[in-house]
Each structure stands twice: as structure tokens, then as C-alpha cells.
Amino acid sequence: MPISDNYKGETAFLDLSEGFADEVKAANFPKTLLRFRNDRAAASVGLYELSDDEWIDHFGRFTPLPNTIQTPLAQRYHGHQFRNYNPDIGDGRGFLFAQMRDTQGRLMDLGTKGSGTTPYSRSGDGRLTLKGGVREIMASEMLNALGTYTSDTFSLIETGEQLVRGDEPSPTRSAVMVRLTHSHIRIGTFQRHAYFSDTERLNKLVEYCLKYYYDEMPFGSAADRALLFLERVMERVAEQAADLMAAGYVHGVLNTDNINITGEIFDFGPWRLLSHMDLNFTAAYFDEQGLYAFGRQADALHWNIYQLAGALADIAEEKALKEVLSAFPSQYFSALRTRLLRRLGVKEKGQKIDDAVLKLVNDYMITEKAPYERFFYDWYGGQLAETRFRKSPEEAKYLGDQYNDMRAALLSYDPVKPDFGDHQYFQAGRPCTLLIEEVEQIWAEIAHHDNWQLFHNKLSQINNMASALKAPSI
Ligand code: AMP
Ligand code: MG
Helix, strand or coil: CCCCCCCEEECHHHHHCCCCEEECCCCCCCCCEEEEECHHHHHHCCCCCCCHHHHHHHHCCCCCCCCCCCCCEEECCCEEECCEEECCCCCCCCCEEEEEECCCCCEEEEEEECCCCCCCCCCCCCCEEHHHHHHHHHHHHHHHHCCCCECEEEEEEEEEEEECCCCCCCCEEEEEEEEEECCCCEHHHHHHHHHCCCHHHHHHHHHHHHHHHCCCCCCCCHHHHHHHHHHHHHHHHHHHHHHHHHHCEECCCCCHHHEECCCCECCCCCCEECCECCCCCCCCCCCCCCCCCHHHHHHHHHHHHHHHHHHHCCCCCHHHHHHHHCCHHHHHHHHHHHHHHHHHCECCCCHHHHHHHHHHHHHHHHHCCCEHHHHHHHHCCHHHHHHHHHCCCCHHHHCCHHHHHHHHHHHCCCECCCCHHHCHHHHCCCCCCCCHHHHHHHHHHHHHHCCCHHHHHHHHHHHHHHHHHCCCCC
């Protein structure tokens, strides 16, 4: 048995019983070519020891893992897409494949994307393009490296089919992906049960989530539990909003079916990382109103939390739910402060001072349309940034008289790690970025020459950045 003692299969989802998912079958793919295995993530759930053949057997042909779910489950959910309620969605090209404990004892899910049709596929083919899979790996690796709370792309296997897509040169190559995250339960999962006025399942789902994801044993009335649940989810979603902003990440489709109740960012579709600060930037070409523009993401997530509260209104008092909702902005700003200081690699000084400094930073970034990663790279480590920012192509701007206050304030901070400057990442003179032009270039090499070198090079650059930024927890 090649699976290690660290592998601890689970069947928690089966507690929910009937009404939450449909049993489905994985597609039978003509080919299974292993393109990416995430050994860091695999080690965290005891699956590092699998040979490549065994890996393909589990994550390309979906032979069940031991001691966990034995039949794939397409999850049932609804959701607001660009604010329109859609009761026809659900896992249309994915399923819950397995659950397990990670080495810290947390319950984790392995869910798929592109694994075949389900009762929720509508007119879709149930497939994922290889390009979509490659883009998701790059986004999740980069976000993890930047300290964002996000899902991991666990596996990508090319499947040898030809897909037709309106927004990609077609036919295009196919793949099946596996994602590792804490649950695939979404705000939309609650919305579905509320839509059918199914209070029994709503209650059950609240209890399940509190127990497995928030370590809360059943207590009080159903209404008390719903309120506690909303509070907990909102806290995580406020942190998620702050994570997006600190990373300069534009998610593109912040619909309620894409928001996980455990707060990780997942489902990377038309994402972009900002080249420079631009609050109005939108990632999805079809987002004509700018609903999910970079600077509107916190509002979008707050709106989504309102929809969760709405779904819980059948089991809790509206007035009490509304009271919980009012804390979102303060939670968001507090989470944002922590994350921006972490991005600057400095120690906190106190709420008021930090807020004032971060306002100067924000104003600078907007006025100067600052290159996003470059700014945090140049100023990383506060007082230790003096020599670095002076070598930056942005130096003349930083030295502008109107920025005296910002400069002085940033240089007055202590670094979180006094020795970080020795890391080769900070010697190199330029930050690791992941802009659309590079993503397209990496893909073009794969598409035209089946050359994966640029892709692997990028992943190792991202790893290098991750090791430089790995700050002690603050
Ligand atoms: P997404 O935009 O990926 O969050 O997906 C929204 C809904 O469309 C979900 O129900 C998906 O499962 C479904 N969907 C997206 N692409 C496909 C596809 N190629 N085949 C079947 N269902 C799909
Ligand atoms: Mg989705």
C-alpha cells in the first residue's frame, strides 16, 4: 500500500445524506497524461507517496481512494450570477471525489473540474480546457505564495479530447483537474435549500458546517446556530476580500456559487493580477458594468454575504441577521490592514498609525498608478527598503516631495525578518509577477510546441518568491 500513515480518509459529507448531491460517474478519457502534481499539497494530506501511475489512476480515472467517498458526488447548489438568481446550476463539470484530514487535522476535500457531465451540465460538455487548468495552477500557486488563503490546484491531467469553446481558438486541448480545499460548500448551496424552503436541510447544513469547519458542537436553538454560522462565514469572507486586494488579484466572477463558506478563494476563471493599481480594472470581458472591478470586490463579497443571510432568514430572525451583517466593513478594513503590513514585510505599530500610513500608500498607488508587485517589492522590510527602493525604476516617483510623508513613514517601520534581504529574491532587483502577457506566452509554448519549460520555470520562480516572503505569522 503506497499511501502513507499520514493519509486519513473521511466520509463526513455522507452525514448530510440525501438531497445535497447526486451520485455521478467520471468520464472515460481517451488519454491520461500527467501534467502537474502538487507534491506540497499531496504531502499535506498523506498522498505524496503515490507513484505517478497510481496518481493517474486516482486523479485521471477516479478509482476511489480508501476510507473515503466511494462514488463521486456532484454537489447541488444555486447562485446569483452577476446578481441574477440562477436555479439551474450545480456541479456541472465536477464532483466531490474524496475527503480526508490534513496533517493539521483539518477536514479537506478533493473536488474535480472537467471530470464529465452531471445532471447539472445543461448544454455544457462537462469538460475543462487544458488552458483553463494551466491558468488555475498558475493563479493558485501565485496566490498561495503571496500568503492568500486559497485552494490548491492538486493535479492536472491532460485527457486527449478536442474541445470547442467560444472564447478560445478551437478545437482546444482538454484536461481534468483536481482541487484541494476546505469544503466545496458555497453560499449558493444554502441558497438552493432556501429556494425550496427546505428548512430541515438548511439546519442540517448549518450544523454540518459549524461542526466540521468551525469546530462548534451543536448548541442552542437553530436560530442561534444560524447566527453564529453567519458571523463565522462573514469573518472569513471579509478576510477573503482583504486577501484579494492585498494580492492585487481580480477574481472576475465573484458570484455566490463561487464563494466558499470556509473563505478560501477558489474557481479561477477569467482572473487577472493587476499590472498597476487600477480600481476600475475588470477581469471578465463580459462584465460590462464593472460589477466585479478590482475596487468593488469587497462590496461584491458583502453583497454575497447578504444573500447568505437571506438564505438563513427562514431559520433565524431578520433583525438579528442584519445586525451581524453590519460588522462586515470593519472586519474587512482590519483584515486589510494586517495583510498590507504583511505585504510590506513590517511589524505593526498600532491601528491608528498603520491606518494613516496605509492611506498614504493607497493614495500614492492610485495617483502614480503604481506597478502593483513592484511597489511591495521595493518597500518590503520598511527601514531595510532604503537601498532597494533607490535602485527601482520607480525611484524618481518615490522621491517626489509630495511623498515625503509616505517615504518617512515607511522607512520608520521595523522589518518582520531582519535577515530577509539576504534572500536571492531581494537581490534580483525585480519582483515575480504574473501578468496576462506572460500567462499567454506560457500557454502559447504549450499550445504550439508542447513545451512546458516556461510553465515549470514560472512555477519555480513563484516558489522562490514564496520562500522569500514566508514571514513568521503576525
Ligand atoms: P463557473 O462559471 O465555472 O462557476 O460555472 C457556472 C456553472 O456552469 C456551474 O454549474 C458549472 O458546473 C457550469 N459549467 C461551466 N462550464 C461547464 C461545462 N463545460 N460543462 C458543464 N457545465 C459547465
Ligand atoms: Mg464556479
